Amino acid sequence: MVREPEGTAEVGTPGVDAVPGASGELGSGILRVFGRQLKRFRLRAGLDRAEFGGRTGYSTATIAAYEQGRRVPPSRFIDAADELLDAGGVLQEMKDEVARAQYPAFFRDAARLEAEAVELWVYGTHAVPGLLQTGEYMRAVFEMWRPLLNEETVQQRVAARLARQDVFARKPAPLVSFVIDESVLRRPLGGRSVMRGQLEQLLLVGEFRNVEIQVMPLNREDNAGVDGPFTVLHGDGGDQVAYLEAQGRSTMVTERTEVRGIVSRYGIIRAQALTPRESLAFIEKSLGEL
CATH class of the missing domain: 1.10.260.40 (lambda repressor-like DNA-binding domains)
Structure with missing residues (x-):
């Protein structure tokens, strides 16, 4: 029979050893x-x-x-x-x-649906959407959270977010559409060097055949997305779910009428934004101005 070494009792300090996103619990x-x-x-x-x-x-x-x-x-x-x-x-x-389990508790259902989706629509207004972020940009974002996240949690959340980007390598590849508010591209989170790498990442991913990136200019007099960011996830069976997130809380919208309204809203947002070709040119110009 194996005898366990001394000093390995099941103890942990919430906020230090706790599973990230588990609200201080010692494990999901x-x-x-x-x-x-x-x-x-x-x-x-x-x-x-x-x-x-x-x-x-x-x-x-x-x-x-x-x-x-x-x-x-x-x-x-x-x-x-x-x-x-x-x-x-x-x-x-x-x-x-x-x-x-490496994701914050409020995001776990969305992470599962995201990994299975055949089509994703993402509207981002505060930061570059997670699926498009570089590791350096992710770290900068997580280090800005308040209350402060401990280093282990930051590392695990960065690793988890990077792992989500495997969605681009899936076969068959899902169709992914992003609309990003221009203010996000003007906000140099993490500093100019980090933002430069982030803009280069957008240009790279924007060339993928299954990805379209559009920019919503600040000078638009009409913007159907004033209610804030959201994601629409399309399942293989035709089901659609909308995901809303703010202040560490999330909502999965499944009621058909409400989802249909969000889907229609995204269509209008895309029409109001720059085209994918114009958007990549805009991002390239922004990169040159950094």
Whole structure:
């Protein structure tokens, strides 16, 4: 029987060890379930945490955090652990749910729908939409949050947001449309160097065949998007859901009449914005002015 090293009791300090976005809880349900299963398979294999960590490339403290549901294990760890512990796919089957636990609680449902959507429409008014952000821009945004996020949470949220961008590599590729308010492009979050990299990213992604980026100019006298940002997610079966987010709270709009109104609004916003070609030219000009 494996005896656990001393000093690995299940303790944690909210705000430091807590799962990001879990409102101070020491782990979401799926993380606790995954952690218990991981520990069960590790003990069955006759490995203590130090031995297991050595074989997977993680510290004893990190293994303890995974088993206690206090940290979100990356997919590569889950794959390695499942193979090393001969778990028969049990750990890997939880990989998608575990991955979603890295998102703030209010965004997890939207993250699942986003990963499955065949079409996405995004209207951004405060910052560059997350799917288009560079890692440096993400970090700048998260470091501006108040109350302050601890460094581990910032790192995990950056990693989670970067992982969402795999949507562009999906096959078949979803159709993705963005309309970004000009004020977002004029706001150098993180400094000029960060913003320069961000504008270059927009130009790069804007050339993807399945992506259209449009800019809503500040000089427009008509703007159907004055109510704020939103996202429309289109499912494979034709279902449409709208996602609204503000001040750490979110709303999933599913009522058909209300969703239809938001869909119509996005169509008007697109018509009022610059065309995709004009928008890329505008972004390129803004890059030259930095």
